[in-house]
Amino acid sequence: MFKRVSAISIIALLVACSTSGEKQPEAPVSENQGRPPMTTAEVAPKPPPVDTGRISTVTPPQVDELTTGVLAKRSIYFDLDSYEVKPEYRALVEAHASFLRKNPSRKVVVEGNTDERGSREYNLSLGQKRAEAVKKMLVLLGVPESQLEAVSFGEEKPKAQGKDEAAYAENRRGDLSYRAQ
Amino acid sequence: MKRLLCLLALLSWWLAVPAAAQMTIDVSGAGARQYPIAITNFPGEAALPESLTQIVRADLERSGLFRVIDTAGISPVPTELAQVRFAEWAAKSADYLAIGVVVPATDGRLTVRVRLVDVVKQAELASFAFTMAPALTRVTAHRTADEIYAKITGEKGFFNTKIAYVKKAGTRFDLIVADYDGQNEQSALTSREPIISPEWSPDGSRLVYVSFENRKPQIWVHEIYTSKRTLVGNFRGSNSAPAWSPDGRELAVVLTLSGASQIYTLPATGGEPRRLTTSPGIDTEPVYSPDGGTIYFTSDRGGGPQIYRMPAGGGEARRVTFKGAYNVSPKVSPDGKTLAYVTRNGGLFQIAILDLATGQERTLTDTVKDESPSFAPNGKLILYATEIGGKGVLAAVSTDGRVKQRLSVSAADAREPAWGPFTK
Incomplete structure (x- = not known):
């Protein structure tokens, strides 16, 4: 989900960057509404006129914090029959805690998982x-x-x-799942 | 010799199962007491889409309480008591005999007339008739088997009941409703996400289950004959392990509003939860006693998971299982006297029963990854899920442990079975 969100924000950014203050010439309306115009190659819109008399700041490409460094790590593994976060995952959890404190609009779902041995419902409670x-x-x-x-x-x-x-060890896991805002 | 005959009868029955069946059933073992019964072919049944008497034989055989005797060589086939030559049946060691006919009725319907005969006493035990549309052959055959079963064993037959289970094929999950023998399979719900813990409402019209379709476990009540679904358990955290109260008005469920899994009750139509347990650990898998007065559940309050009981309104819990370190998934028999559950023996997960009066425990199965026991509505069989050759299958065991059956679905994993109630 998050990948999609960041993809959308990058597209939005690109659109924003490509749109100057001036109105762009409108693309010719195709007579065949709903069908892609067949003549785009011939009737390419003119490039927007450049206003050489002004200096603008270009927004830097947005990098999703969550996809880099320790924040890209989202899984916490547990020992057999254990429900304690091991010390080696402290840095990971702290990084996400700090991100969440700085981004109060973000929500995360912690998803618990278990291996397949035993009752499904009891395992649901263990997860x-x-x-x-x-x-x-x-x-x-x-x-x-x-x-x-x-x-x-x-x-x-x-x-x-x-x-x-x-496989069982891989499945004894908690995942941090950032959900759409 | 008797054993061999029994085996041959079983084999011939097994071979007779139509190839088109989506589910195959394999029976082994025999009840402590098996009633030897012969069922003749009914003249006129060729007009039906499938052999009615073959379905009756399969039902009785599958119960583990009957040994079906071959009727080959009997000619002419008797249809009335006066035509029965008792010596002929006594020679085949048949204590009971069912004879009958299928005759046309009005509107394209057919009447099945059956006489059940006590060969030893040379007397008629019962006679009954059903008029049906030909499409209802299976239902009528099951009703015939129910009548015979009830007359001879004194217990109510379960041949006209339904089962529900979850079928997993690749990434597709189906909530299946089928006849008790796996036939007439229909999907009530198809999902890309897991479905677990289906349970039948006491009136057999609704299923409650846990679905992960919204990326968390939520509890749905689903009217299977109208497809109307209600999301009744959608609280913060996980919503799971639903169980119907015997009057069908309330659900005992497991919610995690306080952090750990705890037992609550909810109106079956949805509403505010009421908390029943307050323990620091896990309380889950609640199930009501048939009188509605007690809830049995799994708890790790003593360390590992064990089964406890408490008053259905909440209150002091008492431990019920003591043998072994892992006892989970309790179900109470319809008479309220026996608890079925999953016990871990070494690394094996097996179905065990406990006599609630004496505390006597006993492991029933020899399969090793057993889950989800569910009683037949007459309490004589326990349906459960297990794994054979890495494939999820359904299995059943008689409560005396003697008769074992395996039901496997082709090209899919079957799991999470729930046996429905008697139909009214």
Whole structure:
């Protein structure tokens, strides 16, 4: 979802950059409404006139903070039968906490997951426990509850499909999922 | 010899299952007491789209309580009590005999007339008739089997009930409603996201389940004959593990409003939740006793997951299971006397039962990844999900552990079964 949001913002930016203060000549209206015009090559619009007498600032290309550095990391892995965030994930959670504090309009859903062994409903509750552990840590780091929701996918949406310990370890996980604003 | 005959009968029945069946059933084992019964072909049944008597035989065999005896060599086929030559049936060791005819009725309908005979006493036990449209052959056959089953065992038959389960094929999930034998399969819901925990309303008209279609678990009530769906559990966090109260008015559900999974009740039409449990850990998988007075549930309050009970209005919880470190997914038998659940034996997950009066526990299955037990409405069989060769299949075991069945769906995983109530 977020990728789409950033793609849209980049397109919006490009549109904004390509539009100067002056009105662009309108493209000829095709007689065949709804169909793409067949003659674009021949009737290309004239380039907008350039106002040489003015200096403008070009907006730099927007970089999505969430796609770079530690913020690009969204998964917190758990040990078997464990629901505690391991020390090695502290920096990751702190980075997201700091981002969320700086961007109070952003919301994140912590999605808990488990491996496939045992009852589906009990695993759903275990996944919730993992999601809550991450959420609790974010709250302790100053993120308002209103920006957070902890949900569980239990064993229902495994990232790794195998039935070995490597796959099970991959699926004992909490994911930070930024949702559309 | 008896064993061999039984095996042959089973084999011939299994081979007779039509190839078009979407679900295949494999039966093994035999009940402690099996009633030997012969069912003749009914003259006139060739007019039906499929053999009615073959469906009756399959039903009775599948219950594990009947041994169906071959009727080959009996000629002419009797249709009235006076035509029955008892010595002939006694020689085949048939204690019971069902005979009948299919005759035309009005409006293109047909009447099936059946006589159930006690061969030992040389007397008629029951006679009954159904008039039906030919398209209702399966339903009528199941009703015939219900009558025979009830007359001989004294228990109500379940051959006209429905099951629900979730079918997963690739990334597609279907909530399936089918006859108890897996036939007449219909999808009530298709989704790209998982569906779990379907449960039938007591009147059999609605299913409640958990769907992940909105990127979190939410509880839906779905009227299966009108396709009307209501989102009743859409609270902050996860919404899961719904169970109907016996009057169908309330749902016990699991919500995470306080952080951990806790049990709440909700009106089945949606509304405000009322919290029932207050524990620091996980309370989940609530299920009502048939009298509505007690809720059994899974809790990790003592460390690992065990089954507890509490008054249905909330209150002090008492532990019910003690053997083993992992006991989950409780279901109460329709008479309220037995608890079925999943127990972990070493690394194996198996279906066990517990006598609620004596506390006696017993593992019933020899499959190893068992989940989601569900009682037949007469309490004689437990339907559950397991995995065989990496594939999700449905299986059933009799509550005495003697009869085991496997139902597998072609080219898909079957899981999360729920056996529906008796139809009115």
